[in-house]
Amino acid sequence: MGRVHIHRAHILALASPDPTRPLFGPAVTIAFLPYRDDLPESQLGFADLFYEAIGEDPNGRVLVLSSGGYPDASHSGGTKLSRVHNNRLAGVLTDGRLRDFDELRRYDFATWCRGEATRWGGETVMPYAANIAVEVGGVLITPGDYVYADSAGAVVIPAGSLDRVLDEASKIDDEDRESLEQIRNERSAGSQ
DSSP states (O other), X not given: OTTTOOSOOEEOOOBOSSTTOOEEEEEEEEEEEEOOTTSOTTTSOHHXXXXXXXXXXXXTOEEEEOOTXXXXXXXXXXXXXXXHHHTTOOXXXXXXXXXXXXXXXXXSSEEEBSEEOSSOOTTTEEEEEESSOEEETTEEEOTTOEEEEETTEEEEEOGGGHHHHHHHHHHHHHHHHXXXXXXXXXXXXXXX
């Protein structure tokens, strides 16, 4: 991404119930905001926003949940996120915490978040809007952007740049292989 765009695209230090599972796919978003008791969750519930976000073709999508300014609050757990499994999404990315890592590990999707929470966070944050631009870990994510996450962190790739970014990544891999070969041969070349 750094060779194609100058904006921040990386998210550092994420946790996962199964760090061996990378996450990749186009983003759908749910924005969380600080909880307000005059906006009842019955009007803005997670289920309705989830189905609005995933639309008619959820297969392979990445559900992105913004922390709403509260990265240490729980934003969901295994029961609510069973919808991700049931609708064949690629997984979940959030800069908030999630509950039920044991349960999340058993689902067929990748999960990357700030860490595990033990208590419900509904009095702190609430889901507010679907498929709008959100901020996650200092990065702007718009619906349709591609998200990749693994144990090193995450990167957000604008949909219109995906092919160009992947081509550039392939070139970097080739350059790194050439550099490794040069480094491997340094000592033998210098001793002649």
